[in-house]
Amino acid sequence: MINVHNLSVNHGHLKIIKEISFSVGKGEIVSIVGANGAGKSTLLGGIAGIYPPASGSIRMEDEELAMKNSVAIVCKGITLVPERRQIFDGLTVEDNLILGSYHRYSKEKKQCLQDLEMVYDYFPKLATMKSRLGGLLSGGEQQMLAIGRGLMAKPKLLMLDEPSLGLAPLIVRDIMNILVQLRNETGTSILLVEQNIKAALSISDRGFVLERGSIVLEGEAESLLQNQSVRDAYLGTSPSLQK
Template structure:
């Protein structure tokens, strides 16, 4: 059963720049779905179109449909989307640096009844013990990994049905990335939160995801089960840096037209 369905979506910035060109994808309830692609492919724009954040960046959906729980949500405000259960953790974390950890978490739970605050807070601290240790610390003085934990914890405070994660591994050491992805998996399994994940770390994302989509120039060019994409020769060559023989290969060695021809042909 699809929780989210995006159908033939087109998005334009500043009434001129066409970023999404008929994009379609489905996210099953209770699943982890990943969206992969090079910089500029339109991954973050896709998330912002779903969460209602396009308007703040002079972007708008000019055609297509976004269905959430079988209801169209194309022109909802970000606040209304959060109340309906969609929460986006944006690239770059975007925490409130001058507030403490606990004050940041309180902001995340503003759409929830006040009586649920303590329960939700303890839930976040169970997933992220480090945040409990630093609950009275100003968020701006935390490490990048701790800030990413805080950004995800703030999302958990909103009790989302659909969690949109934009580049959670950005700028983090490999061990921290592994820890954060492990927690995302636990949140998905234990809380039943559906996850749509945008990532540059293709290997980690596909290892985690039930299903994956690969974008190029505003369109989906390939999709399939996460495990199938992880072992697909084209994905290995262009996103994992491996040739068909298994040896490392530079992305620059491959002509763009060859990739387009094979994937779209």
């Protein structure tokens, strides 16, 4: 569904993402994993139109998106749920959600209000705190709100940047389960960036390991989890550590 080909993204003079190619199919969950500073967030920002790519192409359904701005990208059906959630902390939960559908609200208000109910079905907890200010929610609730807000844009591809950041393992598991449920029920493709490699790969179909701006390893999620070098580098099972 989305094909990224030879994409490079710079920050100033620094080349952060170096000619990366990958694809995400319809209804697929794909993880990009890697350490701090590997360029994971920059890659998502590049696709979302936050950081204009230096070169390469991003094609979705035969349309070139690489040089479009962030507003156009949202309208094309790619939504980024940003790192650290970035919710509107002075607005209520419901306002946060409803603003998620900004790009289509004036055209299909009714549909947006229906989708709001769908989001409440996925996150029943949010339905109990509709009028609470976003900033007063717990970290896990804020993450659910951020994902719900992303869903309100009705994306074909939902990109999530570190949804597990700072959350308790149980809540991480809840959120991962909801992502799987979402994919199964709506067919939304999901591109997941994580440092929590185990949690991410365990719900993914495929995965990539990103190191210093390049993909160093890719494959089925299951095989990546079993891969010895992944286990050594990221899962803390290195024999030298166990001694």
